[in-house]
Amino acid sequence: MVLSPGMNPLTDVRAKWGWFVGLGVVLLVFGGIAAANLFWATVATVYYVGMLMIVGGAVHLAHAFQVKAWRETIAWALSALLYLAAGVLAFVNPVLTSAVLTLLMAAALLVAGIFRIFAAWRTRPEKGWGWLMAGGIVTTLAGLVFLLGWPVNSLWLLGLFLAFDLAMQGWALIAFGLALRK
Incomplete structure (x- = not known):
């Protein structure tokens, strides 16, 4: 599809705002479950x-x-x-495995955070793009925290990452979806 000047590539996305909110709520609930333990x-x-x-x-x-x-x-x-x-x-040996997975997750978080920042930057003209940017920044920072604490905190930190990332992305998608609705 070729966009002519003045066409907004997010017009189709705007109509799907409810999907963003719904996915955000699901991710937020899963984040709460993970944070419980x-x-x-x-x-x-x-x-x-x-x-x-x-x-x-x-x-x-x-x-x-x-x-x-x-x-x-x-x-x-x-x-x-x-x-x-x-x-x-x-x-x-779940302790050793959690240490290895923590290291791998740190790398994955860094890459995912950078991609989320890039995606947010591309949606800049839309309201709520800052929430997507915040989600990408938080994900990138989480990757750095994993690297700095590794391997001592890898047993509980993997669960913390899971809970935090799910909740943050849930809030970001809810806010973005509600901004698209307006």
Whole structure:
């Protein structure tokens, strides 16, 4: 689609303001649930990732034996075993896994925050863009806090991140959706 001068690319988005508000409310509720017990939010996150890695590793291993060449089968099987080992490690040693996940989440937060800031900057003419910008800045700052406290605070901090990020993005989307409605 080619925009002619004076066309607002957010006209279609404005009509969907209720979706922004609805998603914001859902994220805010989930953030409250996670904040109620940071330790269990961290453990749930570690176990969830571990289960996904075990399932992914098992599927990967099944795929390895579908490959016809012996060399490729070995490479795929070794890759699958690494996935399986990482998934099992999440259940055997959730403290170590939470430290590794915390480090990875710090990197992901930094990247996500920068992208959210960029997205907010692109919606600048619209009311409420500042809320999106604030959400991006907070996400970026959360990534920096993760890096500074790592690994000492990784067990409870992963749960705190989950709760805080869900709540902040919930509020940002609610505010942006309500601003679009006006």
